Each structure stands twice: as C-alpha cells, then as structure tokens.
Amino acid sequence: MNVQFFVPSSAAGSDIGSVLRGAAGGKVLAPFDPALVDFVTAFGKSILLDRESRNYPELVVLANFFRPANIARLKNELAPQGGAACLARGLVFHIAPSNVDSVFLYSSLLSLLCGNVNLIRISRGAGPQLAFVLDKLARTLEQSGLADRFFVVTYEHDDAITSLISSYCHMRVVWGGDATVRKIRSLPLRPTASELCFPDRFSAAMLRAEAVGGLEAAALDELCSRFYNDAIWFAQQACSSPRLVAWIGGAEECAAARQRFWQAFDQVLQRKEYENTPGMAMDRLVTACLAATEPSHRETAALQFPTRILLDSEPLAAVKHYHCGNGLFYEQCFGAVPEFLRTMTDQEQTLSVFGYGAQEMALSLGELPMRALDRITRVGQALDFGYIWDGCNLLHAFTRRIDIQL
Amino acid sequence: MSYYDHFAELDFDRPYALPAADKQRLFLALLNELTAHHARHSAPYAKIIASLGQPLVAARMEELPFIPVRLFKHLDLLSVPRSEVFKTLTSSGTSGQSVSKIYLGRDNAAMQTRILGSIVSSFLGKQRSPMVVVDADNILADRRQFNARAAGVLGFSMYGKDIAYALDPDMALKMEALEAYCAKYRETGIYAFGFTFVVWKFLCQALERSNSRLDFGPGSILIHGGGWKKLADESVSNEVFKARLLERAGLRRVHNYYGMVEQTGSIYMECEHGHLHTSNYSDVIVRDPISFKPLPAGQEGVLQVISLLPYSYPGHSLLTEDVGVLLGEDDCPCGRMGKYFHVHGRLKSAEVRGCSDVRQF
Numbered sequence: 001m002n003v004q005f006f007v008p009s010s011a012a013g014s015d016i017g018s019v020l021r022g023a024a025g026g027k028v029l030a031p032f033d034p035a036l037v038d039f040v041t042a043f044g045k046s047i048l049l050d051r052e053s054r055n056y057p058e059l060v061v062l063a064n065f066f067r068p069a070n071i072a073r074l075k076n077e078l079a080p081q082g083g084a085a086c087l088a089r090g091l092v093f094h095i096a097p098s099n100v101d102s103v104f105l106y107s108s109l110l111s112l113l114c115g116n117v118n119l120i121r122i123s124r125g126a127g128p129q130l131a132f133v134l135d136k137l138a139r140t141l142e143q144s145g146l147a148d149r150f151f152v153v154t155y156e157h158d159d160a161i162t163s164l165i166s167s168y169c170h171m172r173v174v175w176g177g178d179a180t181v182r183k184i185r186s187l188p189l190r191p192t193a194s195e196l197c198f199p200d201r202f203s204a205a206m207l208r209a210e211a212v213g214g215l216e217a218a219a220l221d222e223l224c225s226r227f228y229n230d231a232i233w234f235a236q237q238a239c240s241s242p243r244l245v246a247w248i249g250g251a252e253e254c255a256a257a258r259q260r261f262w263q264a265f266d267q268v269l270q271r272k273e274y275e276n277t278p279g280m281a282m283d284r285l286v287t288a289c290l291a292a293t294e295p296s297h298r299e300t301a302a303l304q305f306p307t308r309i310l311l312d313s314e315p316l317a318a319v320k321h322y323h324c325g326n327g328l329f330y331e332q333c334f335g336a337v338p339e340f341l342r343t344m345t346d347q348e349q350t351l352s353v354f355g356y357g358a359q360e361m362a363l364s365l366g367e368l369p370m371r372a373l374d375r376i377t378r379v380g381q382a383l384d385f386g387y388i389w390d391g392c393n394l395l396h397a398f399t400r401r402i403d404i405q406l
Numbered sequence: 407m408s409y410y411d412h413f414a415e416l417d418f419d420r421p422y423a424l425p426a427a428d429k430q431r432l433f434l435a436l437l438n439e440l441t442a443h444h445a446r447h448s449a450p451y452a453k454i455i456a457s458l459g460q461p462l463v464a465a466r467m468e469e470l471p472f473i474p475v476r477l478f479k480h481l482d483l484l485s486v487p488r489s490e491v492f493k494t495l496t497s498s499g500t501s502g503q504s505v506s507k508i509y510l511g512r513d514n515a516a517m518q519t520r521i522l523g524s525i526v527s528s529f530l531g532k533q534r535s536p537m538v539v540v541d542a543d544n545i546l547a548d549r550r551q552f553n554a555r556a557a558g559v560l561g562f563s564m565y566g567k568d569i570a571y572a573l574d575p576d577m578a579l580k581m582e583a584l585e586a587y588c589a590k591y592r593e594t595g596i597y598a599f600g601f602t603f604v605v606w607k608f609l610c611q612a613l614e615r616s617n618s619r620l621d622f623g624p625g626s627i628l629i630h631g632g633g634w635k636k637l638a639d640e641s642v643s644n645e646v647f648k649a650r651l652l653e654r655a656g657l658r659r660v661h662n663y664y665g666m667v668e669q670t671g672s673i674y675m676e677c678e679h680g681h682l683h684t685s686n687y688s689d690v691i692v693r694d695p696i697s698f699k700p701l702p703a704g705q706e707g708v709l710q711v712i713s714l715l716p717y718s719y720p721g722h723s724l725l726t727e728d729v730g731v732l733l734g735e736d737d738c739p740c741g742r743m744g745k746y747f748h749v750h751g752r753l754k755s756a757e758v759r760g761c762s763d764v765r766q767f
Contacts, residue, residue: 278695278708279755282727285698286474292457293450293481300457304697 001164003155006122008147009138016161019151020091020119020168026148028088029115031399032075036113039144040066043109046136056129058102058234065385066109074113074387077395084401088115089194090170092398095162095184097175098123103198103238104175105133106385107394111173112150114398119151119165163187171398174198196397198239198390201349202320205230205242205379206340208355209249209257209333217264223354224261224268226380230352231306232274233383236325240350240375240382243323244316244330246340248355254333258301262308269305276305280326290322291330301331315343337364344372349390351375352382409443409717410517412436418524421685422742426735429744430467433689436714437470437722438463444720447485451720468691468700472710472723475668479504486511486718497554497667508667511718518671518715519561521687525675526565529661530627536591537566538584538622540600540609540630544575554667555601555632561670562599562629572600572609579612588620595625598657601632606647613654621656631663631673638751644680664728664749668721672713674747681738681746687714690745692732693725695753703732708753727753 005011011019029036044063047053053060064070080086092111096104108120122130134152141147155161166172166189174184174197181199189195205227215223231241247254284307288300291309296319301308307328311319316330323330334340337356341364353361353376361376374391377384387394415432417423424432441462445452451473455462460471477483484491492515495508510518539545545556563569570587574580588596600609605628613619622628628651637647644662651657664682665673672688684690689712692701701707709726716722730749738746 276696278729278753281696281698282474282476282708282725282753283755285725286476286480288457289454289473289477290480292454297453297457300459303458 001155001158001161003153003161004124005151005153006134007137007150007152008141010142010147011151016153016164020165022148023091023117023119023151024168026117028090028117029149031078031086031088031115032071032113033115035144035146036115037068037071037075039140039146040071040109040113041068042144043136043140046140047133050132050136052132056132059129059133061383061385062102062105065106071113074110074395077387077393078114078399083404083406085404086399086401089398089400090116091168092116092118092171092173093165093169094118094120094173095175095180096120096122097177097180102133103385107173107175107389108150110387110394111398112146114395116171116398117149119153119169121162121165122152122154124154124156159187166190166193169193171195194397196392196394200347201239201374201390202244202316202323202347203240203242203350203352203382204244204246204348205352205354205382206246206248206337206356207257207261207353207379209247209253211355212257212261213253220260220264221268223379224265226378227265227352228268228272228274229380230382231329232269232272232327235275235280236327238383241325242350242352242382243325243328244332247331247333248335248337248340249333250335251333258331262302265306274305274327276327281305283324283326284328287322287324287328291319294319294322313339313343315345320347337361338367341365341367341372342369344369346371348373349375350377350382352377352379354379408513409436409439410513412439413517413714416686418520419528421521421524421528421687422683422744424686425743429686429689433467433712433714434464434470437467437712440714440717440722441471443717444485444722448483448720450481451483451485467689467712470712470723472725473720475506475666475711475724475726478506478508478668478719478721482507482509483721484509484719491718495554495557495667495670506667508670508721509719514715514718517717519564521671521685521715522561522673523564525673525685525687526562526629529629529675530565530597534565534567535595535597535625535627536587537563537569538572538587538596538598539563539566539569540572540598540605540628542573542575542577543571543580545571557667558601558632559599566597566599572598573604577604577608579608579616581616581618584620588622592621592623593625594623595627596622598622598626598628600628600630602630602634602647602662603632603636605630605651606637606642610647610650610654614650619654619656622658623656624658626657627659627661628657629661629663629675631665634749635752644676666711666726668724669711669713669716671715677738677740677742677746679738679740681733681740682749683738683740683742683746684744686744688712688744690732690747692730692747695729698725701732703734706731706750709747709749727755729753 003016044066047063094108108118170193172195178200181197296312298310305327310331313332313334455471464470490511491509492512493510497506648660662676663673674682691710692707695708709728709730712723732747735745736743
C-alpha cells in the first residue's frame with residue numbers, strides 16, 4: 001500500500017501494516033507525562049525561534065497555545081476526580097482537511113499530550129507552511145525519543161488504506177467538509193473505537209446596535225479591528241469566522257449602527273493588506289446573485305469588498321449554502337437576542353458577540369434549537385483555539401476513565 | 407414581429423461586416439429588448455440584475471447588465487414557458503460536479519444552427535467539403551454519452567460531406583483509412599474538425615509517437631475548440647500546435663474557436679492572424695477581475711461575452727471565468743470587422759482553506 005511517511009524521519013519507507021501493528025501493540029503514556037510536555041514545548045519553541053515563522057502567523061498562535069504555562073493549565077483541567085483513573089485512549093487516527101490548516105495540529109498535539117499514539121493523514125502537496133511544520137516536528141521528535149508516538153503520513157484517497165488504519169485505531173478524528181465526513185463515516189471502526197468529526201460549520205457575529213451606536217470613535221475602530229481579525233484573516237475560510245452579522249435592536253437603531261460600523265470597518269480595511277483575488281471576487285459575485293434569488297433577500301448593500309447582503313430576519317436556510325467566504329457578509333436585524341437564537345440550526349458553531357455579557361447570554365441559551373451553537377466568544381476571539389471545540393472537551397475525548405471502586 | 411425578425415437587417419453571408427458604430431446602434435436596440443424580455447419572463451434573472459444595481463436599459467454597451475456564467479450551474483434560468491423548451495443543453499464545467507443547464511426554445515435552437523453555419527461557412531466556403539472528424543467513430547452512437555463533445559461534433563458536421571472519423575472507439579488513430587481518405591480528397595480540400603485536446607493527443611501526438619505522417623492537402627482546414635487547459639498544462643502554445651500539425655498532418659489552415667454551451671452558435675473564430683473575432687452576432691468586453699469595471703484594449707481581465715442569440719434563456723450577456731485581453735476593433739489585418747482578442751486561460755479559482763474542504767475524500 002502506498003503510504004508515505006513524513007514524520008518521524010526514521011519511519012520513511014516503512015510499511016503501514018507493520019507500523020500499525022507496532023503502534024497498536026505499544027503502551028500509552030500517562031496524560032501529561034513530562035516527556036510529552038517537553039516535546040510539545042520544544043516543538044512550540046522551535047517554531048518561535050525560527051525567523052521564518054513570521055511568515056506564518058497562525059503557527060505563532062499555535063506555538064503560543066502550547067507554551068508551558070498554558071500546558072500546565074490544560075493539565076489541571078484533566079486532574080483526576082473521585083476514584084477514577086485517567087488514561088489515554090490508545091491509537092488515534094487523525095484525518096486533516098485537504099487544505100491543511102493549523103487546527104489539526106492542535107487536536108493531534110492535545111491527543112499526544114493526553115498520552116495517545118497518533119497517526120495523522122494529511123494531503124499531499126501542501127504549501128511551504130506545512131513543509132515548515134513537518135520539518136520542526138521531525139527534528140523535535142528525533143530528539144525526544146517519542147518517534148513511535150507521532151506519525152504524519154499521506155496517501156491518495158484510498159478506502160482500503162483508510163479502512164486498514166480504522167481497523168487498528170481506538171479513536172478516529174475527522175476534519176473536513178460534510179462530504180469527507182460522510183465518506184469516512186461509512187468506513188467501519190473497531191467496535192470499541194470512538195469517533196470525533198468536525199464537519200462544515202457556519203459562524204456568526206452578533207452585535208448590539210445600541211452598544212455600537214454608543215461607541216467612541218477609538219473604541220469603534222478597535223471593535224472593527226477585532227472583527228477584521230475574526231473575518232478577514234483567512235479570507236473567511238475558518239469555520240469559526242463570522243459569515244453572518246446579526247444586529248440586535250430596533251429597526252432605526254440597527255440601520256444607524258450598520259452604517260456607522262461599516263464605515264469604520266472601511267477605514268480599518270484601508271490600513272490593512274488583505275487578500276482579495278479575482279477568484280474571490282468572482283465567488284462573491286456568484287453568491288450575491290444566488291442570494292438575490294431567495295425570498296429572504298432584502299438588498300445587496302455593497303458589492304465590492306466586503307460584499308454585504310441584507311436578509312429578512314428568518315432562518316437562513318438555503319442561502320447559507322451559497323456563502324463562500326472570501327469577504328462576504330450576510331446581515332440580519334432582530335429585535336431581541338432570543339429571536340435570533342431561534343433561527344439557528346446544528347450548523348452554527350461560533351457566535352462572536354459584542355454588547356452582551358456572559359450572564360445575559362447564558363440566560364438566553366434556552367432559546368436555542370437542538371444541537372445549535374457550540375461556542376460564544378467576544379468579537380476578536382473567533383479564531384482562538386480552545387480545548388473545548390465544537391462543543392466537545394477534547395481533553396476528555398482523548399482520554400478515558402477507569403472507574404475504580406474498591 | 408418576433409425577436410429574430412430583427413436579424414433580417416444582417417447579412418448571413420457576411421458575418422463580419424458590421425463596423426463599430428452600426429454595431430453599437432443595432433446591438434443596443436436588440437440587447438435592451440432581450441434584457442427586457444428576460445427580466446419579464448425570468449423572475450430569478452430580474453431579481454439578480456435588480457440586486458446588482460444594473461440598469462434595465464443600457465445607453466452604452468458597457469452598461470448592459472451581465473450575470474456570471476456559473477449561475478447556469480446553480481439555477482434554472484429560462485425566459486419561455488417550460489412547455490416551449492425544445493431541448494436542454496448541458497455541460498459539465500471545470501468545477502466538477504455541477505452541470506450547466508441551458509433551455510432552448512425551437513426558434514433559439516434553429517438560430518444557433520443558422521448563425522454557426524453563417525460563421526463557419528465564411529471560413530469553409532459555401533460548398534460542403536469532404537470532412538474528417540477527429541474523434542471516436544462511435545461518438546454519436548452512444549446516446550447515453552451524448553455530451554457537449556458529441557453535440558459539437560454533430561453541429562460542425564453539418565458543413566462537411568462524406569464524413570470520416572479519424573479514431574476508433576478506443577481513440578486509436580485509423581491510419582490506413584485516413585491515408586486512403588487523404589489520397590482520395592487531398593486535391594479537393596479536406597475540412598477537419600475536432601476538440602483541441604483530442605486533436606493534439608490522438609492525432610498529432612499519435613502521429614509523432616509512431617513517427618508517421620499524413621497529408622490532408624494544400625486546401626485543408628482544421629477547426630478546433632473546447633479549451634486550451636490541457637495543452638496549457640503541457641505548455642503547448644497555439645504556435646507550437648499549428649507548427650506540429652502542419653508537419654505531421656499537413657494541415658495548412660488551423661482555426662481555433664472560443665465558445666461555450668451557454669452561448670452556442672455565436673462562436674468566436676480565430677482568423678489567419680491568430681486573433682479571436684466577434685461576429686455580427688457577438689461582442690466581448692474585458693473587465694477588471696476584481697471591480698468588474700470595463701478595461702481598455704491591452705489590459706488583461708475577465709471576459710464578458712455578449713450574444714444576440716439567447717432568447718429562451720437569459721444568456722445574452724455573461725461574465726465568464728476566462729481571462730483575456732482585447733486587441734482592437736475593426737482594424738485586424740485580416741479585414742474582418744468587430745473586436746478581436748486573445749483568451750489567456752481560466753481565472754484562478756479562490757483557494758479553499760480552513761477546516762472544511764470541498765474535495766471529495
């Protein structure tokens with residue numbers, strides 16, 4: 001079977017079957033075993049110390065996430081409770097999205113810290129950022145003595161290989177579009193294995209019109225800068241990037257706040273160098289045209305960057321699937337928070353909020369339809385990674401409890 | 407008076423005869439009529455152009471409303487009652503799964519054939535020539551696979567006689583039969599037709615691999631189309647394409663055409679000077695790929711293609727995802743009136759990133 005090993009370097013040319021037999025026959029380490037913590041810290045450091053990392057801001061964020069103080073905090077999260085012992089799950093098979101994003105590194109490194117053996121499938125031919133990361137991983141692994149616990153491989157889409165790995169692993173983690181998740185889910189796992197899937201999601205920002213209207217110029221500019229970071233950084237392709245802006249307030253209040261906010265946002269854009277390719281412009285135009293045919297379409301408020309489309313205050317339905325990111329926002333206005341929350345579906349992931357406090361939000365969550373919404377953050381933190389992702393505590397998911405009643 | 411009656415003003419025998427001023431006057435009148443017709447009869451079309459802030463009546467060609475060609479993959483766009491749809495053209499595009507659906511009324515389909523004939527005949531001459539189709543000899547037999555390629559073969563076969571197919575069902579060159587055909591018709595002048603990459607891979611490269619030659623003769627002409635993508639990937643330019651076909655197959659005159667299923671009929675033919683030409687039935691505007699503002703000659707941008715033909719579906723003015731450059735108007739050394747231009751290739755599609763992917767695992 002044609003499986004190419006990128007990491008560790010010692011595994012180059014190995015046979016996937018024998019690696020799987022070896023990995024499944026090994027032992028787990030205790031969660032946050034010092035050797036694991038040392039490796040992950042060293043990996044983070046090696047990124048920060050290399051000047052080339054300045055070209056990859058998302059890797060700098062990743063490295064900072066795995067700094068020693070934060071790892072200590074994660075360790076506390078997993079502190080044993082009651083009489084149950086906490087152990088790693090075993091062999092974890094991670095499937096990264098085809099356009100590799102740093103997010104799969106978070107989950108696979110967390111899984112490693114939890115004591116698991118990890119095998120990660122990435123797509124072939126990814127860019128310089130991935131080459132940079134793989135090089136750092138290989139070097140750090142070589143010095144750590146953990147080379148048999150972290151494998152990064154690639155292979156052409158092949159159900160036979162995916163099935164083979166799935167028959168060995170104790171847990172499968174799938175990042176990818178709905179089609180990928182559906183496809184992988186059709187391939188059986190060991191009966192005792194568990195699975196985590198991270199499919200397509202949709203995220204929104206919710207802004208209180210009254211609060212935006214009352215901001216001083218400097219504070220408004222800061223809000224717009226934070227919103228820029230959430231939405232424009234990765235051309236709106238991250239699943240937690242807001243694609244909808246929901247305004248809460250009276251009709252006139254919302255209209256005034258919208259005008260004020262987008263004017264200030266244009267000022268921010270003028271200071272930034274953001275990506276706006278012809279391909280992105282064409283995608284936005286197509287989305288704008290498709291959205292215009294929907295009954296909920298009210299007006300296309302702006303066609304250039306960003307494209308803005310005002311929709312009626314009803315569930316987004318089909319129009320959601322027309323959204324392609326790339327600097328396009330749907331806008332809706334609602335009289336109150338519950339009205340907006342009630343329009344959500346199981347597709348909604350992150351809600352980045354301005355003008356409401358944690359308690360207020362917590363009180364409104366009862367309005368949510370089943371399975372809707374996984375995360376509420378402040379505007380500016382939509383892209384931050386947390387160990388609770390898509391509503392799931394990854395530290396818990398990557399470990400198991402052995403209940404001891406003696 | 408039906409819409410196509412306006413075409414009486416145009417001379418079918420001279421499809422490259424309209425100078426810019428006459429063309430602008432005629433085109434604005436007809437295209438504004440088309441826009442009004444489509445806006446009246448296709449609700450999605452009306453909503454789209456209203457949402458884009460495009461005027462219903464254009465005072466200049468640049469003001470003519472346009473919609474992205476990709477919409478035909480996502481929406482059912484038609485401007486006649488479904489009962490009047492005579493046939494539906496489909497094409498798989500480069501974006502993979504989705505397929506364009508073009509709804510043709512009887513008049514519209516007939517006019518496509520007529521205009522294609524007008525354009526092609528101006529290159530081939532009025533008399534039907536012996537014809538070689540550079541494609542599999544069963545391409546029209548299998549109706550289940552009656553795709554855009556088969557439709558193209560059928561369309562272009564109307565201008566040939568005693569038609570021979572160059573390839574067997576396995577796409578292998580029928581060398582002996584072709585040699586005999588060339589021997590028989592070399593002096594008459596042979597008309598060859600094929601899709602660009604089929605001609606390249608299964609005629610030219612096949613001849614090169616077997617180190618053999620054909621001679622289609624001094625009066626031979628090849629018309630080919632369908633896109634350069636596969637050849638561009640192999641860095642094969644139009645010049646190389648022509649030179650190698652001349653050397654291996656003795657094809658003297660080689661004309662590319664640019665066209666799409668969304669505007670069948672009013673194709674853009676390449677002249678003797680290597681320029682693609684608008685005809686009396688088509689126009690082209692190059693637009694900035696980000697602002698979509700019109701660009702002057704010499705600047706590369708995305709192509710807006712304009713055709714007088716689409717009446718049963720709102721396809722008279724489309725923003726393509728092809729990139730090209732306008733070279734001039736009415737002053738090509740070949741003597742044809744109209745704009746002339748180059749197509750450089752496809753727009754680079756936006757990158758898919760982040761935690762979701764659209765590629766099938």
